[in-house]
Amino acid sequence: MFRRTVTVMVAFVLALVGGVVGGSTAAADVHVAAVTITYDDSRAGEFVDAVAEGVAIWNDSVSNVRIERAAPGTRADVRVVADDGWPRATLGPVFPGGSGTVWMGRQAVDQGYSVVRIASHEFGHILGLPDMKPGPCSSLMSGSSAGTSCTNPNPDAREAAWVEDNYANAPAPAERELVVVGWLD
Template identity: 60%
Template sequence: MLVVALAWTMGQASATAAPSTSAAAVVLTYDTSGAEEFVDAVDKGAAVWNDNVENVQLKPARSGERANIEILADDGWPRAQTTSLGNGTIWMGRQAVDEGHDTIRIAAHELGHILGLPDKKPGPCSSLMSGASAGTDCTNATPDASERAEVEDNFASAGVSPAVYAARLYLD
């Protein structure tokens, strides 16, 4: 798919080719207003997914915008509750952090659930979705090839532009 960007130069429009990956991506927004000390970890966990998949991108919600994903901090164990693919709530639980688990790995793992991935436990550190079963020494926050492929497949059939998808979700 070719995406054309128009630029105005001295009153005339000129067309240039733009990368098509971002045009095809479904954009999901996340709200960190309740994430407390985990905001930076969530932003970095989202950046990991943005750097590793093309069919979906995670962006912070603008002020007043209804987000697809709500991020909360609490004293329990980290968890995610999905309401549909790309939508739900993540709790960044302090219990795992207190035990020594990496906050960026936790954020990326929980975002993986929102993106449609199940836990793969027990598992090696190389598998993001192995979660805590990889141990506290594991700081790998990058999804492996099969995890990336599954997320790409999950969002390949969205069949709508990011703007339409976002608008539809805001109306839900």
């Protein structure tokens, strides 16, 4: 009797889940929602505007992921930090709940490299692109190898397609949100 009741309930729950999954799949056919990741520029110093430009370029270049500035005081998936070293970044792709960092190093800016190209390039790493050096100026991920005269901040077709691919099949929230909860939290 008890077992039978449980079996019926399980079947009912499965039917509910099936209905929900079926419904969202149908909706996805109509409108594919982009993954949105956020960034914190509170420590980006003099590079805030260049970072905003680099982010806008990515938002114009791809549709499977969007990068938005986090509201002040809220947790961000990517933090942008100005320092005196060489520009660098965490290699993504970073997903919501993830943790990436872009260092806007002054060393390259002081040497004459385009600051918007640097910002866009470093966000390319956040979106999962490796360096592609040496390479031509038309390639964003050729980075410093294209020289200080190269100011191109746009990904080429292959780079944009690569990022689209990285975010085409976003992992389920349970798989990507590896939150560490400390003893004193």
